[in-house]
Amino acid sequence: MNHTERKLIALLLAACLACAALSGCGRAPAVRRDGEPPKTRDERGRLINNPTGTPAPVTGTPSPTVTPKITGKEPSPTESPLPGGRIDRKGYSADTILSYFEDIVLSAEYGDNDHHIHKWTAKIGVYVEGSPTSKDRSVMNEIFRKMNSVSGFPGIRLVTRQEDANLFVYFYNDEGYDRITPSTITDKTNGFATTWYSNYAIYQAKIGIRTSMGQHERNSVLWEEFVQSTGMLNDSYTYPDSLFYQGYNEVQGPNRLDWLLFELLYHPDIRPGMDMSAVTAASKNIFR
Numbered sequence: 001m002n003h004t005e006r007k008l009i010a011l012l013l014a015a016c017l018a019c020a021a022l023s024g025c026g027r028a029p030a031v032r033r034d035g036e037p038p039k040t041r042d043e044r045g046r047l048i049n050n051p052t053g054t055p056a057p058v059t060g061t062p063s064p065t066v067t068p069k070i071t072g073k074e075p076s077p078t079e080s081p082l083p084g085g086r087i088d089r090k091g092y093s094a095d096t097i098l099s100y101f102e103d104i105v106l107s108a109e110y111g112d113n114d115h116h117i118h119k120w121t122a123k124i125g126v127y128v129e130g131s132p133t134s135k136d137r138s139v140m141n142e143i144f145r146k147m148n149s150v151s152g153f154p155g156i157r158l159v160t161r162q163e164d165a166n167l168f169v170y171f172y173n174d175e176g177y178d179r180i181t182p183s184t185i186t187d188k189t190n191g192f193a194t195t196w197y198s199n200y201a202i203y204q205a206k207i208g209i210r211t212s213m214g215q216h217e218r219n220s221v222l223w224e225e226f227v228q229s230t231g232m233l234n235d236s237y238t239y240p241d242s243l244f245y246q247g248y249n250e251v252q253g254p255n256r257l258d259w260l261l262f263e264l265l266y267h268p269d270i271r272p273g274m275d276m277s278a279v280t281a282a283s284k285n286i287f288r
Contacts, residue, residue, distance in 0.1 A: 085268060086285075087267065087286055088288050089260060092257060097257070097287070098283060100236070101261050102276050103236050104232050104236060105117065105231065105234070106279070107233070107234040116200055116274065117270060117272050117274045117275075118197050118200050118202055119200075119201070119230065119231040119265055119272055120201070120230060123154045124167050125165045126140075126144075126158050126165065127158075127162050127164075128169045129169070130169075130171030130176070131171050132209075135219070136171065136209075136222065140222065143223060143227075144156050144158075146253075147230075151266070152270075166205070167204070167205045168205075168206050169206075169207045169209065170206070170207070170209065171209045172210065173210075180208055181208060182194060190217065190221050191207070191208060191221035193208075193228055194207075195231070200272035202229075207226065209221060216252075217250050219250075219252050223243060223252070223253050223254065224244075227243055227254060227262065232262070243255070243258045264286065269282045269286060
């Protein structure tokens, strides 16, 4: 069965481990494997009726603090960062960017490590369940704005109807979060992301956020899960200030090198299914 005929699941488990004040924090493995999406349970453990295998939204209690609101409008058209859609790599050599890109985007920590590009090609509609804080909403606004500024990215926005969503985000307390955490995670985590793809194109995703952690850490976990759910499946010990650092940090967003990887992944010339040799060849006309 070839890649066009079969459906693949990328189970991305990029999460911060709950830890004591001095113990530090680790990240859960990123996994790709064949199979149907897991069934979803609500915050009280009830199985959601989900005959199609698509991750169903679950019931939660919205936070009474809802400002600032995330807009539900279509994202504005993005502009190329440079004429011709070229990317300014100032401060980093092409070799440095491509090496880190191969580590983070073309690799997965576990599972179907096929070394090909996986990315969204359709607009992303985000449906939020549970109890986000006003700061969580502000951070998501920032994530949406920054992602929508990238040339080639299909766009991400909040939606108010479940049927319009293809990315579901759950803000749950300890009990609810533990019930929806994929069974492959054996450690206590504070966040996870699961993505499903077919023919290398991501078509659905699910993010879980544990609401008992502090806001500063939540900001970091939100950035990590949203960015990694776009197809950046691996972690690395190479850069301690990176969003993809395998060890513990609480960075409040991607650094410049992280964002160069995102810009390269979503450049129009980088297509789902490309391998590293094809990415390297295409990059010669992408970087300035």
